Amino acid sequence: MSAPSPLRSEVVFVDDYNLDSTMDSGQVFGFVQSASCWEGAIGHRWVRLRSVPGGIEIHWMEEQRGEPVPVEILDFLQSDIDLGEVVSSFPCDGVMESAVEVCKGLRLLKQSPWHCLASFILSSTKQITQIKWIHAELCRRFGARLIVPDDAVVVHMFPSPDAIVRAGEGALRECKAGFRARYLLEAASRVVDGSIQLGNLARMSMDEARSELMALPGVGRKIADCVLLFTGAHAEAFPVDVWIARALRELYFKGREVPIPKLQAFTDAHFGPNGGYAQQYLFHYARVHRMKRVVGGKERA
DNA sequence: GTCCAGGAGCCAT
DNA sequence: ATGGCTCATGGA
Numbered sequence: 001m002s003a004p005s006p007l008r009s010e011v012v013f014v015d016d017y018n019l020d021s022t023m024d025s026g027q028v029f030g031f032v033q034s035a036s037c038w039e040g041a042i043g044h045r046w047v048r049l050r051s052v053p054g055g056i057e058i059h060w061m062e063e064q065r066g067e068p069v070p071v072e073i074l075d076f077l078q079s080d081i082d083l084g085e086v087v088s089s090f091p092c093d094g095v096m097e098s099a100v101e102v103c104k105g106l107r108l109l110k111q112s113p114w115h116c117l118a119s120f121i122l123s124s125t126k127q128i129t130q131i132k133w134i135h136a137e138l139c140r141r142f143g144a145r146l147i148v149p150d151d152a153v154v155v156h157m158f159p160s161p162d163a164i165v166r167a168g169e170g171a172l173r174e175c176k177a178g179f180r181a182r183y184l185l186e187a188a189s190r191v192v193d194g195s196i197q198l199g200n201l202a203r204m205s206m207d208e209a210r211s212e213l214m215a216l217p218g219v220g221r222k223i224a225d226c227v228l229l230f231t232g233a234h235a236e237a238f239p240v241d242v243w244i245a246r247a248l249r250e251l252y253f254k255g256r257e258v259p260i261p262k263l264q265a266f267t268d269a270h271f272g273p274n275g276g277y278a279q280q281y282l283f284h285y286a287r288v289h290r291m292k293r294v295v296g297g298k299e300r301a
Numbered sequence: 302g303t304c305c306a307g308g309a310g311c312c313a314t
Numbered sequence: 315a316t317g318g319c320t321c322a323t324g325g326a
Binding site for chain 2 (some may be wrong): 027
């Protein structure tokens with residue numbers, strides 16, 4: 001008979017970590033904010049995170065007596081990254097200077113490849129609130145239970161590829177995945193049968209890794225780049241979505257209707273080795289300013 | 302009612 | 315190479 005897992009907490013000291021903007025910047029969809037905390041799952045572990053002066057307070061359920069903060073949690077948070085160093089590698093232009101000013105402490109998280117791929121397959125032409133809803137529904141119906149404290153809000157992990165395959169397309173559509181259901185199912189079955197190995201993406205060149213991902217139906221340049229970036233595999237990857245496109249057109253191209261491939265060529269040349277970080281700063285900057293849609297030089301709501 | 306959402310695939314120029 | 319159309323679905 002083992003005693004119930006005790007709830008543990010410890011503070012990780014880190015400068016310049018804005019937990020709120022990091023968790024709310026469209027990288028992850030499974031964390032929910034409750035009572036000034038962010039709660040979610042990292043792999044099979046339930047966690048609750050709270051911003052405190054000088055660091056982040058981490059709450060987790062102990063698996064072994066007296067264990068330190070699990071490395072998976074620290075790895076996910078990327079709290080050992082020197083943000084000043086990253087920011088100083090951004091191009092010296094007025095746009096990035098403003099973005100850095102507005103997004104102080106914004107970080108990139110390091111997600112597990114399958115969860116990240118699945119999340120962004122579900123993201124296409126969906127609003128972030130909708131993506132979160134679908135994500136939660138998939139967890140509720142097909143995700144394994146987590147070990148949690150009594151007052152937990154998040155109680156399931158994200159479904160394994162195997163669980164998605166067993167669920168089948170119809171059930172995925174019931175979770176409002178729509179036309180993405182087929183794509184998610186196909187990705188899951190290729191992970192299960194080993195025809196794509198997501199663990200290798202970091203060891204491949206960025207172009208190779210991107211092609212590997214884009215071979216999946218429903219995964220194009222943008223979603224592939226999200227996976228390359230948000231799993232920590234390739235820091236240069238610069239996903240260009242509607243928000244980034246809007247921001248780039250307005251801030252770098254005087255509002256002209258530059259097509260996305262041309263924007264992509266610009267970003268590849270302009271933002272250095274930490275282009276992905278720069279992208280996240282621009283994305284958040286554009287969202288907090290509710291950057292307006294530009295059509296033929298005219299604004300719309 | 303219309304437009305849009307952290308897109309991608311397919312087909313017609 | 316480039317530009318439209320469609321996919322499913324809810325919110326603004």
